[in-house]
Amino acid sequence: MNIKIILIGLFCAVLGLAAFGQNLYQVGLMPSVNLNKKLDSKWEVNVKTEARQYFYQDAFNEPSKIDFQYDLTDFSVIGSRKVxxxxxxxGGYLLRVSDASPVHRFIQQFIVTQQLRSFRLSHRFATDQTLSFEEPTEYRLRYRIASEIPLNGQRADLKEFYVKVNNEYLGSMQQPDFYWEVRLIPMLGYTAFEKHKIELGIDYRNRSFLNFVANRQSYWARVNWYISL
Amino acid sequence: MERLLSFYILLFIVTTPFSFLAQEKLEMESRLNNEEVPESALLYVDSISPKNKVKWYLDESINFYTYEAKFVHRSKRHSVEFDSLGNLQDVEVEVEFESLPSDACSVISDYLKNDNQRYKIKKVQIQYSGTPDAVLDAVNDEDSNKHFVRYELVVKCKKDDEVHLYEYLFDADGRFMSIAKILPLKASNIEY
Incomplete structure (x- = not known):
């Protein structure tokens, strides 16, 4: 499989989607730490923290200014059962902390992971409900496909690099609004130790992509650190 | 943000010792160019005359390493394994379960039924071993009784109400030889 063609294709796709729409865009940094602990043969717990720091937050067609601004931090705990x-x-819970009042989110997911001949695929079907004192409850329906493609051999071994690509489709309903969002996240990963993986990449998010009137586009530089305890 | 950075640094300090204390299982597989493969192994695979591209891999464990050639020959996936000196170990050919000799099929099916609450065969390989010439004859469907045949099956099994993948090995008559659980790779980075 020609990785260069895949990466160039993804880059063009991100730029192509970005060409539509004239509205708000955001650029920032999104580091995350993800701890996964196996409790027994069926149960696991996942604890994650993820922060957002803006570099730019502006409208298209207007001069941009560098604007470093802390946005929020998420803390989540998700329990999983092998079926x-x-x-x-x-099923899990997420707490979002920012300058505004805290936001609470309840998460339910069904995840299918497949080991194919030379790469891995994961399908995630999810729903969540977001509650806060200031806004109506937001209901979301999500589907994400994620792939892990080793850059050497047929699996990503210790001390080896891999490419990870996430593509997510998300529908959100928060009275009276409804929007669709698409996310494309190409990343370069490295298995640093048997239980530690580091990933770097771009998280591109486009709202209202179906009618090509992007009311918000986001570009996040992502740094993911996965730990299996 | 500074507090968050401090949190990440603290987390790194707390969790990193776990990785060093854990006994790392060194099993690695990497692609090789033809120039990195022993000549005897290259010549042997050439003698099979595969029309499709041959991909070479190095399989490394703590104490030893092997070379493996993978290619499609006569519409079947072949895997040829050599030791570190380039001596043939075996040739595995992926086939349908139904294509095995009917007697062996029947014995294997009976064994799997008795050994599992439920099962589904995911992959079947005929394993040829013996002298290089005898194995070559077997791979080319020529009459040869000087090689050894084993059947390697990857089976999704339900045992004790738990579902796992297992690798079974049966002899030419379908008699059980060994079983090993296939441990799944950690997948939290594509799940969450």
Whole structure:
């Protein structure tokens, strides 16, 4: 498989989507730490923290200014139960802390992971409900496909690099609004130790992509650190 | 943001010792160019005359390493394994379960039924071993009784109400030889 063609294709796709729309865009940094602990043969717990720091937040067609601004931090705990080979049902809670009042999110997911001949695929079907004192409850429906493609051999071994590509489709309903969002996240990963993986990449998010009137586009430089305890 | 950075640094300090204390299982597989493969192994695979591209891999464990050639020959996936000196170990050919001799099929099916609450065969490989010439004859469907045949099956099994993948090995008559659980790779980075 020609990785260069895949990466160039993804880059063009991100730029192509970005060409539509004239509205708000955001650029920032989104580091995350993700701890996964196996409790027994069926149960696992995942604890994650993720922060957002803006570099730019502006409208298209207007001169941009560098604007470093802390946005928010998420803390989440998700419990999962294995329900078959490569299949999991999960449920969890996320707390979002920012300058505004705290936001609470309840998460339910069904995850299917497949080991194919030379790469891995994961399908995630999710719903969540976001509650806060200031806004109506937001209901979201999500589907994400994630792939891990080793850059050497047929699996990403210790001390080896891999390419990870996430593509997510998300529908959100928060009275009276409804929007669709698409996310494309190409990343370069490295298995630093048996239990540590580091990933760097771009997280591109486009709202209202279906009618090509982007009311918000976001570009996040992502740094993911996965730890298996 | 500074507090967050401090948190990440603290987390790194707290969790990193776990990785060093854990006994790392060194099993690695990497692609090789033809120039990195022993000549005897290259010549042997050439003698099979595969029309499709041959991909070479190095499989490394703590104490030893092997070379493996993978290619499609006569519409079947072949895997040829050599030791570190380039001596043939075996040739595996992926086939359909139904294409195995019917007697062996029947014995294997009975064994799997008794050994599992439920099962589904995911992959079947015929394993040829013996002298290089005898294995070559077997791979080319020529009459040869000087090689050894084993059947390697990857099976999704439900045992004790838990579902896992297992690798079974059966002899030419379908008699059970060994079983090993296939441990899944950590997947939290594509799940969360």
């Amino acid at each position: 078959g080979l490569g299949k999991k049902i999960t």
